[in-house]
Amino acid sequence: xxxxxxxxxxxxxxxxxxxxxxxxxxxxxxxxxxxxxxxxxxxxxxxxxxxxxxxxxxxxxxxxxxxxxxxxxxxxxxxxxxxxxxxxxxxxxxxxxxxxxxxxxxxxxxxxxxxxxxxxxxxxxxxxxxxxxxxxxxxxxxxxxxxxxxxxxxxxxxxxxxxxxxxxxxxxxxxxxxxxxxxxxxxxxxxxxxxxxxxxxxxxxxxxxxxxxxxxxxxxxxxxxxxxxxxxxxxxxxxxxxxxxxxxxxxxxxxxxxxxxxxxxxxxxxxxxxxxxxxxxxxxxxxxxxxxxxxxxxxxxxxxxxxxxxxxxxxxxxxxxxxxxxxxxxxxxxxxxxxxxxxxxxxxxxxxxxxxxxxxx
Numbered sequence: 001x002x003x004x005x006x007x008x009x010x011x012x013x014x015x016x017x018x019x020x021x022x023x024x025x026x027x028x029x030x031x032x033x034x035x036x037x038x039x040x041x042x043x044x045x046x047x048x049x050x051x052x053x054x055x056x057x058x059x060x061x062x063x064x065x066x067x068x069x070x071x072x073x074x075x076x077x078x079x080x081x082x083x084x085x086x087x088x089x090x091x092x093x094x095x096x097x098x099x100x101x102x103x104x105x106x107x108x109x110x111x112x113x114x115x116x117x118x119x120x121x122x123x124x125x126x127x128x129x130x131x132x133x134x135x136x137x138x139x140x141x142x143x144x145x146x147x148x149x150x151x152x153x154x155x156x157x158x159x160x161x162x163x164x165x166x167x168x169x170x171x172x173x174x175x176x177x178x179x180x181x182x183x184x185x186x187x188x189x190x191x192x193x194x195x196x197x198x199x200x201x202x203x204x205x206x207x208x209x210x211x212x213x214x215x216x217x218x219x220x221x222x223x224x225x226x227x228x229x230x231x232x233x234x235x236x237x238x239x240x241x242x243x244x245x246x247x248x249x250x251x252x253x254x255x256x257x258x259x260x261x262x263x264x265x266x267x268x269x270x271x272x273x274x275x276x277x278x279x280x281x282x283x284x285x286x287x288x289x290x291x292x293x294x295x296x297x298x299x300x301x302x303x304x305x306x307x308x309x310x311x312x313x314x315x316x317x318x319x320x321x322x323x324x325x326x327x328x329x330x331x332x333x334x335x336x337x338x339x340x341x342x343x344x345x346x347x348x349x350x351x352x353x354x355x356x357x358x359x360x361x
Contacts, residue, residue, distance in 0.1 A: 001267065001300050004098035009082040009090045010044075011037045017098050018342040022327040023294050024287075026274075026314050027304045029331035034340050035304040038331070039270045042302050043168050045095040046268045049108045049138040054080070055152045056168075075152040077133035081112060111137040113146070169249055169271040176214075179248060180221035182255035183211040191254040191297075198250050198293055201285040203243060205229045209236070223247055242277040246286070249274070253290070257297025268300050275307035283313025284320075291317065291324045315353040328353065 005018040012034045027035045040057050047053035055075065058064065064073040081093055096107030114134025136147045186192055192209075200206050205227040214220035223236035223244070237244055249271055256269050278286060294301050305311060311328065318326040328345040345353060 001298075002097055005042075006094075006096060006098040007038075007041050008092075008094040010041050010080065010093045010095060011082060012340065013037065013041070014082045014339050016331075016340050016342060018329055018344065019098060020327070020344050020346070021300070021329075022346070023325035024291055024301045024327075025303070026311065026326070026328050027302060027331065028311060028328060030333075031306075033331045033333055035331060036272055039168065039272055039302055039304065041095050042268050042270055044110075045108050046270075048140040049110055051147055051151050054110075054136070054147075058152070075149060077112065077136060077149060077152070078115075078131045080110065081133075107140070109137075109139040109144075111139075111144075113137055169252055169269075169274075176221045177219075179251055180211050182251050183221075185258050186251070186254045187211075189258065191257055194293065194296070195250045195254045198289045199243075199246055201289060202246055202282055203227065203239060209247070240277070242279060242282075245277040249290075250293075253293055253297065253299060253301075256299045257293070260298045267298075268302060269294075271301070271303040273306060274303040275305050275310040278310070280307075280309035280313070283307075283310050284317045287314050287317035287326075288321060291321055291326060295323070295325075311353060315350040318347055318350050326350075 001023065002021055004021055005016075007013045007016040009015075012032075016034075016038075027038055029035055044053050044057065054077075058075045058077075058079065061079070063076040063079045065076055066072075067074045081090060092109055092111040094107055094109050112133045113136065116132050116134070133149070135149055137144050138147055139145070186195070187210075196206060196209060199209075203225070206225060207228055208226045210224050210233070211221050212224055214222045224233040225236050225239070226233050236247055249269075252271075253269050256267075260267070275283070290301060293299070305314075314326065314328070318324045324347065326347060328350065330343045330345065331340050332343060333340045
């Protein structure tokens, strides 16, 4: 488990330090302060800077441009790096534990190579400050590896399987195929029972779940459920967006537990805007369930929220569960300041969150 975190030169973070992390970490703060960026940094670190993780991060934000000479989309690698005051970018981003020296193998380093000006569509060059990164050098637990930009062109028709590592439950889009692959790994294990049990706080009548091929598209997957009060199986989606959201989180968490049992690289579950689709009356039970599953499965959770109800539910659940290793991380940045700072609210201070509302957006 990662007990501290330091991020240098990644997107909006020139230098961010979180001196202490828990088993479950809820990230709060104003809009555009970097909550989702923090999850992306964890996704990148969890995957060891893999080509697939880099491509996923860029593609999810549509950070590509058209190279008309080559007739293809080009990933905007410069978007990974923090923009400095001077036109240009710094050479290297770094992500790792704050408690270990930079030279440790636990640090991820990604360096930009072949930096030049990016051409406009009409062939002219962009103004200074808009840069084109030709390749990357990645170093994590081994010798540095050079990665040309062409390796990051993951197209829909490339025939490449979607990644199943580093689950990132995003609000932007979910890959039904990817969720199906997570499901396939746990369906014949005891983790399926844990998953069903974790969903019963929202669907008390739930008996069983299956993920099958979609009847209208064999390349898609869909979840079907059987309940005690409805005859025959029904689509999970018919029970509402909240049920689908919880199922996605539960499958990702149990898949992560499966990876941990096999000793595979990858330790985190990342959930952006975890309150999406969840009624405020269910937040306490949601967090209690996640605290238990994270501990059982040896998974570290990082989640963001814009909801004060979600934050209060987190705090109440942590106070009631004396064994919970849970904390809130508030990201802050004043308008005139360039650097983001992190304020840790640990379990001992969480009762004050219930009493005194803190700003979450």
